[in-house]
Amino acid sequence: MGKKTLVVGASLKAGRYSNLAINKLRNHEHExxxxxxxxxxxxxxxxxxxxxxxxxxxxxxxYLNPRRQSAYYDYIIGLKPKRVIFNPGTENPEFYQLLKDHNIAFEVACTLVLLSTNQY
Structure with missing residues (x-):
């Protein structure tokens, strides 16, 4: 199995990017x-x-806009992920700095594009 991924801001709506990402991650055999x-x-x-x-x-x-992310900073940092991906519309320099301070890598990228180009 691939990289275990947490999708934050998951939606049941089929047209939402978070929904598409879950499906594409599963199609690529990621947990x-x-x-x-x-x-x-x-x-x-x-x-x-x-x-x-x-x-x-x-x-x-x-998949949360920057205003809504602050409520989850401590939670995400506490999970100690290897990296955090900021999809389009989620860019957040304040959170970038917190991640740097905790030695957590981050990317400003699109999960769907990373998967489609085998860069995930």
Whole structure:
């Protein structure tokens, strides 16, 4: 199995990028866990509505605008992921600095593009 990924801002709506990312991650055989406001399932992935203490997270991919991210800074840092991906519209220099301070890598990139070009 590939890199265990947490999708933050997961949506049940099929047209949302977070939803597309979950499907594409699963198609590429990555283990996926997801956090969102509404419970449900995308592909074979349950969307959790509580911040769970996931173990072994390689990548956190964000689908929350910068104003909403601050509530999750400590949680994401506490998971000790290897990297955080800031998808288009989620760019957040304040969070970049916090991640740097905790030696967590980050990328300003699109998860869908990274997967499509085998750069994930």
């Amino acid at each position: 996926v866990v997801a956090f969102g406001i509404k419970p449900g399932q995308v592909s074979d992935v349950d969307i959790d509505t509580e911040l769970l203490p996931y173990e072994g997270i390689d990548t956190v991919t964000l």
